[in-house]
Amino acid sequence: xxxxxxxxxxxxxxxxxxxxEVAEAHERGRRARxxxxxxxxxxxxxxxxxxxxxxxxxxxxxxxFREPLExxxxxxxxxxSLGNAAKVLDALQRAAVSxxxxxxxxxxxxxxxxxxQNDAQGARAAAREATETDAxxxxxxxxxxxxxxxxxxxxxxxxxxEALHARAKLAESDDWRGLLLIDVARLVAADSDxxxxxxxxxxxxxxxxxxxxxxxxxxxxxxxSDRVADANAVLRHRAxxxxxxxxxxxxxxxxx
Numbered sequence: 001x002x003x004x005x006x007x008x009x010x011x012x013x014x015x016x017x018x019x020x021e022v023a024e025a026h027e028r029g030r031r032a033r034x035x036x037x038x039x040x041x042x043x044x045x046x047x048x049x050x051x052x053x054x055x056x057x058x059x060x061x062x063x064x065f066r067e068p069l070e071x072x073x074x075x076x077x078x079x080x081s082l083g084n085a086a087k088v089l090d091a092l093q094r095a096a097v098s099x100x101x102x103x104x105x106x107x108x109x110x111x112x113x114x115x116x117q118n119d120a121q122g123a124r125a126a127a128r129e130a131t132e133t134d135a136x137x138x139x140x141x142x143x144x145x146x147x148x149x150x151x152x153x154x155x156x157x158x159x160x161x162e163a164l165h166a167r168a169k170l171a172e173s174d175d176w177r178g179l180l181l182i183d184v185a186r187l188v189a190a191d192s193d194x195x196x197x198x199x200x201x202x203x204x205x206x207x208x209x210x211x212x213x214x215x216x217x218x219x220x221x222x223x224x225s226d227r228v229a230d231a232n233a234v235l236r237h238r239a240x241x242x243x244x245x246x247x248x249x250x251x252x253x254x255x256x
Contacts, residue, residue, distance in 0.1 A: 008045065011041050011044075011045045015038050015041055015042065018034050018038045019038065022034045022038075028061045028062055029061075029062050029065070031058075031061045032058045032065045033058075033065075035054050035057045035061060036065070036071070039051045039054035039058060039068065039071055040071070042054060043071065043074075043075065048075055051071065051075060055068040055069070055072045055075070056068065056072065056096070056101060056105075059072075059104075060098065060101060072108065076112065093105050093109075099133040099134045099136070099139075100136055102129075102130075102133040102135070103130040103131075103135035103139040103142070103143055104130075106126050106127070106129040106133065106143065107126070107127065107142055107146055109123075110122075110124075110146055110150075111123070111146075113126060114150070120150055121154070123146075123150055124147065124150040124154060124156075124159075127143055127146040127147040128143075128147055130142070130143030130146065130147075131144055131147060131166070137172070140166075140170055141170045141171075144163045144164075144167045144170070145163070147159065148160050148163035148167065151163060157187065157191065160187065161187050161188065161191075164180060164184050167180050168180035168181050168184060174209035174211075175207075175209040175210040175211050176211075177204075177211075178205075178207045178209050178214075178215055179204075179214070181200050181201070181207075181215070182211060182215055182218055184200050185197040185201045185204070185215075185222070186218070188200060189222055194222060198219065198223065201216075201218055201219040202219065205219060
């Protein structure tokens, strides 16, 4: 016996009822769940553009609600069809209103361009667009991360450095910020700007987080370079680095 799916009329009726509930719902979590149910109905009936819009709307109502994002990914991956994915992304672009929505749509487009079309340059441009939407720290950091990875792949060191530094500024914890600053310093040092690398490592060391010891160690290594312009500054920074390492070791021993 062949199973027959819901008719277009029944789907339209169910979606209409759910939209009425959305309009009457006062809690964002409830609205997110209802919008997600609408999107599932639309996806099942073949209305991919409508499903994409409502999955995105559901996630916007509650960005801790992961199922809508999984729905969007499913739409993109279901047939691995460029035309199908393009429709979904077009819907996302049209539905995106807030900076966060625009950033997420741009990041998804970057993923499509890189994974399905092997267009790293196009993906790089889309990732850059995501960083220019004035989105909140979470979405902005994702855009910068994508841009950093693509810049590394395409060997664009200046843009990779810019992205890495931006991620450090957006980092919520001092520990993570310190680790990112160490990576920034290493890139800067590789470009022969030792003095700037020392400044960045001093900044990381001053955070006094878990990355401070690693920053002090990296600072000592950088200070041994013969490319530093100011020899006296080298001695001062190296002494500071050694002192910091000694302090960390003493603290560790005292708390053991």
